[in-house]
Amino acid sequence: MLGLGLIGGSILRAAAGAGREVFGYNRSVEGAQGATSAGYDASTDLTATLARAAETQALIVLAVPMPALPNMLAHIRESAPDCPLTDVTSVKLAVLDEVVAAGLQARFVGGHPMTGTAHSGWAAGHGGLFNRAPWVISVDDHVDPDVWVMVMTLALDCGAVVVPAKSDEHDAAAAAISHLPHLLAEALAVTAAEVPLAFALAAGSFRDATRVAGTAPDLVRAMCESNTSQLVPVTDTVIDLLTRARESLACNGSVADLVDAGHAARVRYESFPRSDIITVTIGAERWREQLAAAGRAGGVIRSALPSLDTRR
């Protein structure tokens, strides 16, 4: 586990709790000490940690912030280039680009546990963070079935449900359901701050609507700015919807179009069908395309799928 912040630290706890052998590295002494004093196997020595990973052919989990990624990949390339590799970053194509640039794509399968980001650091984490949370695992054309099984098993061991998705589709969805909501929350907080009585009257709906604006600015920037190509078009869609609603309100006194469409969309979301993916064999012909299609339709993996290797 490289990085013991909210996500990395929570995976360390959850994986250890599931009985796995797991060891971690953290750049700051604070995070590593937090982990060791809680009884976990953690270090601030990157070289030693990577040597140990290479020796045991451990699955390496990149849980560092996006800006720290290129440097970390260079170290892995140097010391543990054959280890299976995954990550937990919120933008999948940007990470894949970095991995390809480091020449490490052969053993890489991207991942993204979809959990909260309002707090950060080792202390904010806990072993139950991934319980029933969606954990996206990439099914891009290049991914290796054996590594895919390892990442799937880790996610399931942490209590998550696995959603298979192609990296570009993940990023488009993340822009709509995560990055854009951050921008809306920021814009709403700024707007309300300018109205004298607003904070005095603010209650539940404003608190909920601006909650993610409490996230550390550099985390929000890292997410949004590494997903520019997907975030710009959905931002345009929202601006267009709001502009048309504003015109309709000012000219005809009606917001019916937006409100009816928004309510219908929310109702569809509430009744979005979830199903279990059970019929795909990992490594079989067209297994990646089958998983991508199943994920798009709302399918999730709740218990380990068979793979060609384990059947032999």
Place this chain on the structure above:
Amino acid sequence: MLGLGLIGGSILRAAAGAGREVFGYNRSVEGAQGATSAGYDASTDLTATLARAAETQALIVLAVPMPALPNMLAHIRESAPDCPLTDVTSVKLAVLDEVVAAGLQARFVGGHPMTGTAHSGWAAGHGGLFNRAPWVISVDDHVDPDVWVMVMTLALDCGAVVVPAKSDEHDAAAAAISHLPHLLAEALAVTAAEVPLAFALAAGSFRDATRVAGTAPDLVRAMCESNTSQLVPVTDTVIDLLTRARESLACNGSVADLVDAGHAARVRYESFPRSDIITVTIGAERWREQLAAAGRAGGVIRSALPSLDTRR
């Protein structure tokens, strides 16, 4: 209590629970029967209810939807024109206009308990709905101190904290913290619905951000469309902020300006100072202006203020 929906029905329960004599009217048999079978005093006979109110000089609480207001005010004008009168509607100037048009402003003090609106109807209500919630009471130039005391006492009996505010300032704040968040939630839901994988991956932050899009469309329209003059400018502000962030992201790959400002605003909101208003005497010289200024500064009334009448 005229109207036994979420708000009216909850006030009926809370006021009765506080030991007050309270009786209600509801247009639909369903709501009235829900109340009577729970042991409350409710009826579908508007004429009889208003006659009883006039006889006992009861404080009448308008808890009907905005579109039903003119007709209801005409009945009150006919049958109980001298009763003290308040309301619980989310837009205060629009209600005041209707009350003035009906010639009932002398005994009217507007009110607005700031509570959730995602559900509606008698069954959705409960007596604890107003516990520690802000309940705005208007301090416009015309308001009568005796009626103001009655409305304040009702709100406190229901467990709310009272925020005094002028109607136009309330409406500007409500546009920023309530009506605009509804439009943003609707626009976000519509945008995400168009992205194939979005609903499959949606987790906590999307669910929170679109929660109020689940509100019945006619309730949202009634709020937004009766507050056009305040909602249009804050919608413009949000569109402008998003447009500038979009340009900055597309051209410079940065959303720093919006994210930094949004985070700062949210932090200010979290540490917004709340204080108790204790030094104002209702009915004393400039009492309305003093309360409006105290409310603007974050002051709330947690226990009944003295009034000139009770001191005599």
